[in-house]
Amino acid sequence: MSAAPSTIIEPFAIAHATLVTGDAESTTLDDMTVIIGANGRIEQVSPSLSTPIPSDYHMLDATGKTVMPGLINAHAHLFSGGKPINPKLATPTGQRRVAAFAHSPLGRPYIAAKARSSVMAQLCSGVTTLRTLGDVGYEAVALRDRIDAGELVGPRLLASGPLLAIPEGHGAPLIALVCPDEDAARANTLENISHGANAIKIAATGGVTDAQELGEAGSPQMTVEQMRAICDAAHESGVIVAAHAQSTEGVRRALLAGVDTIEHGAVLNDDLIELFLNNPNALRGWSALIPTLSAALPLLDVDQSVSGITDIQLENSRIVVAGMLEGARQAREAGLRVGVGTDAAMTFVTQYGTWRELDLLVKRGGFTAAEALHAATAVNAEILGVEDVTGSISTGRAADLLVVNGNPLEDLRVLEHPNLVVAAGHPIWRPDAKIKRIADLDEILDQTYAS
Structure with missing residues (x-):
């Protein structure tokens, strides 16, 4: 059921991020680094200060941003x-x-x-x-x-x-x-x-x-x-x-x-x-x-x-x-x-x-x-039935990630405009700009569920 890479994945790391794990206890980890390998899977999740990033990996600085499971x-x-x-x-x-x-x-x-x-x-x-x-x-x-x-x-x-x-x-x-x-x-x-x-x-x-x-x-x-x-x-x-x-x-x-x-x-x-x-x-x-x-x-x-x-x-x-x-x-x-x-x-x-x-x-x-x-x-x-593949930010899982500005545990609306989406290790750059929104429909829903 896992999504295979559609192109060669260049390994990269998302560093200095706040990690919202998505567990039932609302666990949040500060200043974390997630390393994604060329196979599209998560290689390491650990504190940024103790996580050396391999020299051939791109590094994305996520200071001030939140990373969570897709x-x-x-x-x-x-x-x-x-x-x-x-x-x-x-x-x-x-x-x-x-x-x-x-x-x-x-x-x-x-x-x-x-x-x-x-x-x-x-x-x-x-x-x-x-x-x-x-x-x-x-x-x-x-x-x-x-x-x-x-x-x-x-x-x-x-x-x-x-x-x-x-x-x-x-x-x-x-x-x-x-x-x-x-x-x-x-x-x-x-x-x-x-x-x-x-x-x-x-x-x-x-x-x-x-x-x-x-x-x-x-x-x-x-x-x-x-x-x-x-x-x-x-x-x-x-x-x-x-x-x-x-x-x-x-x-x-x-x-x-x-x-x-x-x-x-x-x-x-x-x-x-x-x-x-x-x-x-x-x-x-x-x-x-x-x-x-x-x-x-x-x-x-x-x-x-x-x-x-x-x-x-x-x-x-x-x-x-x-x-x-x-x-x-x-x-x-x-x-x-x-x-x-x-x-x-x-x-x-x-x-x-x-x-x-x-x-x-x-x-x-x-x-x-x-x-x-x-x-x-x-x-x-x-x-x-895909819990062995995705659903959490864990070593060995597919790198299915969502990067947002702000903390969704405090305001779920930060999910509306993602900063970065990663699907099986593939980064989707500027994802929010790629969405064709229905403005009048969104306005109706915003007004209806404002409070």
């Missing part, structure tokens, strides 16, 4: 930049029309280009590991393969391909393969894996964006048996499974089936908490929660005249969003593994706004800044 975004789509989605395109008819274009000779290059620009925006904003959960086709797989082959500098990618849904279910047909029964569910899982997918996504319940009826969001759509067929097929290949689930019953069914991550979530009870902690059907015997507050809260907090959502979408949001928020708080209090995912590409969720998810976890989810940073680094690495 961010991990565990839930993203690549087909859009985050502008409000036209409700007409979210209907079954609209999705079929968009899907027809996306899979046409003209559409495929467009989708591929959009995916690449989305991935690069994630990278330049400090995301060095990214999981996609619902692609139009296998464009994310192709990007991952180019990164791994050394043709392109990019984040470490876990790519799902299309998600798996029932006919006319959430995400279908634009970003989904339909599964009318258990046999089709297993076959489509194997189809994705045969195309190189190293993540799988299920639509266990209805969703807000494409809901056409009141109560559709959160309504269970796929049976436990269908989801078990998916989980069993994926787990046979060592691939973890995510489930879109926006109701307590939907979460219950998905966990019973053996999913590894619940996306969005709902109000939990003692039985569900125990199943998160000890899930015999999950790949590793436990499951995790990815709340995605960035995609949920603006649907209620931003005026409908601005968001453009329909009355049905608004009412469905009211049904599920409060439960998602409460579920995130319950999961934190219960000591569950809670990761960070933005649901990038959805309405008001930009590809460069991962820092906003951390900010919302603090402002609305009851997390401390240290807990949010820990969730976006070490916890996410464990959830995605």
